[in-house]
Amino acid sequence: MIPLRRAGPVAVLVILAIAPFLTANPFYQRIAALVVLAAISASAWNVIGGYAGQISFGHSIYFGIGAYASLLLFGRFGLPPIAGAPLGIIASFVVSLIIGPPTFRLRGHYFSMGTFAIAALAEILIVNWKFAGGAIGLMGPAMPRSLADLLFRNSLPYYAIFLAVLALLLALTHLMQRSRMGFYLRAIGAGERAAESLGVPVQRYKLYALLISGAFTALAGSLYAVMIGFVDPESGFGILISVNMVVIAALGGVGTLFGPLVGAIILVPLQETTNALLGGSGTGAAYVAYGLIIMLIARFSPGGLAELWPLINRHGRRRAA
Amino acid sequence: MLLEAQGIVKAFGSFRAVDQANLVVAENELIGLIGPNGAGKSTFFNCLAGDTRPTSGTIRFRGQEITRLSPDRHARLGLARTFQVPIVFAGMTVRENVMVGALLRHPHRRRAADEADELLHFTGLAERAEMPVTALGTPGRKRVEIARALATEPRLLLLDEALAGLTSSEVEAAIELVERIHARGVTLIVVEHIMEVIHRLTERVLVFHQGRVIAEGTPAEVTADPTVIAAYLGRRRGRAQ
Numbered sequence: 001m002i003p004l005r006r007a008g009p010v011a012v013l014v015i016l017a018i019a020p021f022l023t024a025n026p027f028y029q030r031i032a033a034l035v036v037l038a039a040i041s042a043s044a045w046n047v048i049g050g051y052a053g054q055i056s057f058g059h060s061i062y063f064g065i066g067a068y069a070s071l072l073l074f075g076r077f078g079l080p081p082i083a084g085a086p087l088g089i090i091a092s093f094v095v096s097l098i099i100g101p102p103t104f105r106l107r108g109h110y111f112s113m114g115t116f117a118i119a120a121l122a123e124i125l126i127v128n129w130k131f132a133g134g135a136i137g138l139m140g141p142a143m144p145r146s147l148a149d150l151l152f153r154n155s156l157p158y159y160a161i162f163l164a165v166l167a168l169l170l171a172l173t174h175l176m177q178r179s180r181m182g183f184y185l186r187a188i189g190a191g192e193r194a195a196e197s198l199g200v201p202v203q204r205y206k207l208y209a210l211l212i213s214g215a216f217t218a219l220a221g222s223l224y225a226v227m228i229g230f231v232d233p234e235s236g237f238g239i240l241i242s243v244n245m246v247v248i249a250a251l252g253g254v255g256t257l258f259g260p261l262v263g264a265i266i267l268v269p270l271q272e273t274t275n276a277l278l279g280g281s282g283t284g285a286a287y288v289a290y291g292l293i294i295m296l297i298a299r300f301s302p303g304g305l306a307e308l309w310p311l312i313n314r315h316g317r318r319r320a321a
Numbered sequence: 322m323l324l325e326a327q328g329i330v331k332a333f334g335s336f337r338a339v340d341q342a343n344l345v346v347a348e349n350e351l352i353g354l355i356g357p358n359g360a361g362k363s364t365f366f367n368c369l370a371g372d373t374r375p376t377s378g379t380i381r382f383r384g385q386e387i388t389r390l391s392p393d394r395h396a397r398l399g400l401a402r403t404f405q406v407p408i409v410f411a412g413m414t415v416r417e418n419v420m421v422g423a424l425l426r427h428p429h430r431r432r433a434a435d436e437a438d439e440l441l442h443f444t445g446l447a448e449r450a451e452m453p454v455t456a457l458g459t460p461g462r463k464r465v466e467i468a469r470a471l472a473t474e475p476r477l478l479l480l481d482e483a484l485a486g487l488t489s490s491e492v493e494a495a496i497e498l499v500e501r502i503h504a505r506g507v508t509l510i511v512v513e514h515i516m517e518v519i520h521r522l523t524e525r526v527l528v529f530h531q532g533r534v535i536a537e538g539t540p541a542e543v544t545a546d547p548t549v550i551a552a553y554l555g556r557r558r559g560r561a562q
């Protein structure tokens with residue numbers, strides 16, 4: 001029998017694997033794909049933001065790099081957008097090596113503010129970069145030239161691809177969690193000074209975490225560009241992109257394997273339906289909702305929903321006994 | 322010599338928290354560090370552990386200059402410490418806290434867990450291994466810090482007020498623990514306020530006052546020293562004399 005501790009995550013995965021195939025409604029199928037995509041970027045953020053406790057508000061940089069790499073390669077060189085994914089990942093490594101070491105010297109809120117400032121700067125640079133479409137942005141292919149363009153009429157193929165990437169990322173995170181690196185990152189998040197005194201090379205491990213986190217966030221950006229076929233400075237490098245990852249991870253539970261996924265399952269459908277109802281992107285409403293969610297989490301459950309999970313389990317066990 | 326610290330100065334602005342402190346430690350010694358609050362003992366420890374860089378002076382450990390090395394390099398070389406105010410890893414169990422230390426020499430989780438269990442047993446924490454570390458009070462947390470530091474397999478261990486705030490029966494157990502750590506072959510420097518503890522544990526004591534080492538000798542010698550008595554009573558006469 002599956003132990004109760006595992007029952008929740010297993011159920012979630014099973015439901016995820018089959019859910020969108022049960023509906024023929026393209027709106028729901030699209031939402032399902034977007035849920036998994038958001039789960040990828042929030043899970044990627046979670047490596048540095050959750051496990052290592054370095055609350056980055058600058059991850060939109062990585063997302064934007066991935067998305068722009070894909071559509072630049074298509075727009076300028078006619079390559080299939082997905083070819084931009086490896087390029088975006090390589091670029092993410094370069095960015096991590098540049099912004100990691102100086103920002104890691106900042107602690108707590110100062111790190112968050114530092115990363116936020118760098119991301120805001122990146123958005124301004126992109127707006128003024130004519131080669132990358134400036135304020136207007138970039139388009140993907142309008143018609144599929146070959147299967148490699150990954151242009152599908154319905155969202156299910158995207159859903160399947162995203163789910164495979166998410167599974168890979170969660171498997172890696174699970175391995176990390178059980179390894180020395182997982183212990184070291186959690187130690188850094190809980191008490192940097194003590195971690196150092198026990199021989200943890202803090203700056204080095206933060207950089208490892210950022211490299212992994214940034215690479216998967218860039219991959220999420222590329223996948224987004226492949227599916228949506230359009231990116232502009234706001235949808236690639238916008239502050240809301242960073243905030244989204246933080247809020248989703250915080251809602252589900254930072255520093256837990258499945259927290260970001262749970263957060264995405266709850267938050268993304270809410271966003272998409274309210275956007276559909278209010279029309280347009282509903283950005284203003286999103287900010288208000290995020291503020292509210294952050295306040296509720298901070299007040300009632302700083303560990304996110306993951307903190308409530310053991311309570312639910314305990315009740316379940318008692319009933320079962 | 323295991324450790325040689327020469328002319329250590331740590332200045333915060335114009336204020337010298339540590340002022341020309343010297344300390345030589347031989348292998349297997351158990352040295353006491355005493356002095357009134359604010360004398361600079363913790364700051365001196367921070368310098369020795371690489372947690373803060375001394376303004377001037379040099380520190381050699383096992384023949385190697387370590388003055389400007391990072392704290393993690395100190396740990397790797399075999400110099401471990403505890404903090405006056407314990408810093409535990411919230412969100413982890415007691416065992417996991419100790420495993421973080423053990424992973425330094427044993428990169429594999431299983432092996433580190435075994436090492437951690439041995440030390441939890443050694444420090445009397447075995448029953449609480451599975452508890453979240455935050456469920457422990459200050460005395461328990463101080464023990465976790467000791468177990469964690471020992472897990473890095475140090476040659477020299479700096480204990481900063483590891484016995485402060487304990488009840489008398491806890492102090493008794495803690496003295497016994499320090500003795501057992503010493504018996505394992507670990508050299509120790511302990512900052513301690515309770516003179517009785519110093520008398521029972523150590524053969525050599527350094528007395529800090531206003532950043533300076535004002536006396537050094539056996540516990541009996543320093544407690545009889547008029548300079549030391551004056552420092553503790555806070556009389557100006559003591560300094561002039």
Ligand SMILES: Nc1ncnc2c1ncn2[C@@H]1O[C@H](COP(=O)(O)OP(=O)(O)O)[C@@H](O)[C@H]1O
Nearest residue numbers: 333338356357358359360361362363364365529
């Ligand atoms: N980071 C710091 N900045 C400024 N002053 C400090 C700092 N750390 C310690 N001090 C000062 O240095 C002196 C020595 O402190 P400390 O080493 O903690 O003393 P002790 O451990 O002997 O009680 C105190 O006056 C304290 O206020």
Ligand SMILES: [Mg+2]
Nearest residue numbers: 362363364405
């Ligand atoms: Mg002190």
